[in-house]
Amino acid sequence: EAVVATPGRLQDLVEEQSLDLSCCSYVVLDEADRLLDLGFEPHVRAILNTCASPRQTLMFSATWPESVRALAAEFARPDPIMIRAAATQHGGEANPDAQPHDGNSGVAGGLKAxxxxxxxxxxxxxxxxxxxxxxxxxxxxxxxxxxxxxxxxxxxxxxxxxxxxxxxxxxxxxxxxxxxxxxxxxxxxxxxxxxxxxxxxxxxxxxxxxxxxxxxxxxxxxxxxxxxxxxxxxxxxxxxxxxxxxxxxxxxxxxxxxxxxxxxxxxxxxxxxxxxxxxxGIKPTKKKEHAMYGAHFRDDGKPMKKATKIVFD
Missing domain, CATH: 3.40.50.300 (P-loop containing nucleotide triphosphate hydrolases)
Structure with missing residues (x-):
């Protein structure tokens, strides 16, 4: 059996006891950098902690910022294997050997057009x-x-x-x-x-x-x-x-x-x-915010509000 879901909704189902992940031995995080960038880290951590141990964990990421490295080191142990696909000159992949700046991916993180x-x-x-x-x-x-x-x-x-x-x-x-x-x-x-x-x-x-x-x-x-x-x-x-x-x-x-x-x-x-x-000059851009439109999402580390169930009589 396989479950494909977004982090917030998956955590809701687990907390509602509608889904049991204790036997889940194969976990895939697609666009791992994007998930963390959008503030889903608390949800991802909560979900991984409910899965089976030991298990196989795969993380796919276009860039390799410090946040993804930390998550891999914590949840993909022991000794995770890194596979670098495609050349860094084509498709915008990151060079995993380069050091990111201030925990943020980007030019200093090896990203190339x-x-x-x-x-x-x-x-x-x-x-x-x-x-x-x-x-x-x-x-x-x-x-x-x-x-x-x-x-x-x-x-x-x-x-x-x-x-x-x-x-x-x-x-x-x-x-x-x-x-x-x-x-x-x-x-x-x-x-x-x-x-x-x-x-x-x-x-x-x-x-x-x-x-x-x-x-x-x-x-x-x-x-x-x-x-x-x-x-x-x-x-x-x-x-x-x-x-x-x-x-x-x-x-x-x-x-x-x-x-x-x-x-x-x-x-x-x-x-x-x-x-x-x-x-x-290159300035750290940890917070996704536009001068005209404001912040793209909350960055206070708190998870999104829990979904509420509406029942119609």
Whole structure:
């Protein structure tokens, strides 16, 4: 028997005694760095403590920050084996031998962008982004023949951009947290089969999405970390193909300018002068927070509120 679940819901089921993991001898943590990054560490620890011991524990992670190392050392003993897949130059994988800075993955953690992707960073004002996006779609998606992904930061932004583009006559679909599972699957199916070749997405599609023929990625709003940026642009230029990533960068993302410049230089890309004006220093980005939109999630180490059960008579 196998159980596939998110940490919070799985812990709920265990605490409700609806699920017994005491005989679970095989545990897989997929996107382990992302789980910890999103504040699920208390849930993961609670779940692992209820599983059988000894057991086999597998952790899959695109990066190798200190938080993942600590979890592996504690729950994957004794002497866990590390397997590094693919070259660090392609696909944005991390170099596990590099030392992360301040417990955070990123440039100092060995993250590199795919050299097969041409990266263009355009500095602009926030109010210019809507018009800039129209210009970019006319430039890269003219005739709506090429597969293109437009990344937004939050689901409300994605819904707004989708609506604006549809009113302008663009055929687009979207994937974000406010969509039902059925709607998300339908959108991805349309994008995959080519019936709709422009996808509006949040970072829910930044990892694990492998669709052939994506030639352009547009970052409408820069993500909260440069690591997420590398994962976003990695949706194009896959399997030896060439790709293009065009990013709109504003003063709101100023703290990430230095780290982004390192990624561009390491991939042999041009660094625009306007970007260097924001500074070249690399600042720790442990807290995912945007200057305009605020914190992405709580970072006080406390687990999310326990789900409550509603009973209708």
């Amino acid at each position: 795919n050299r097969d992707i041409k990266q263009i960073v355009e500095v602009c004002e926030p109010f210019q982004k809507a018009d800039k996006l129209q210009q970019l779609l006319h430039k890269y998606h003219h005739g709506q023949k090429e597969r293109c992904i437009v990344f937004c930061l939050y689901k409300k932004e994605a819904a707004r951009v989708e609506s604006q583009l549809q009113r302008k006559g663009w055929r687009v679909v979207s994937v974000h947290g406010d969509k039902t599972q059925e709607a998300r699957e339908a959108a991805l199916a349309a994008f995959r089969d080519g019936s709709c070749k422009c996808l509006i997405a949040t970072d829910v599609a930044a990892r694990g999405l492998d669709i052939k023929g994506v030639t352009v990625v547009i970052n409408h709003t820069f993500p909260l970390t440069v690591e997420d940026y590398v994962h976003r642009i990695g949706r194009t230029g896959r399997a030896g193909e060439k790709g293009l990533a065009h990013t709109l960068f504003t003063k709101e993302e100023k703290p990430l300018a230095g780290e982004l410049q390192v990624v561009l230089r390491n991939a042999g890309q041009d660094v625009p002068q306007e970007l260097t004006k924001f500074g070249t």
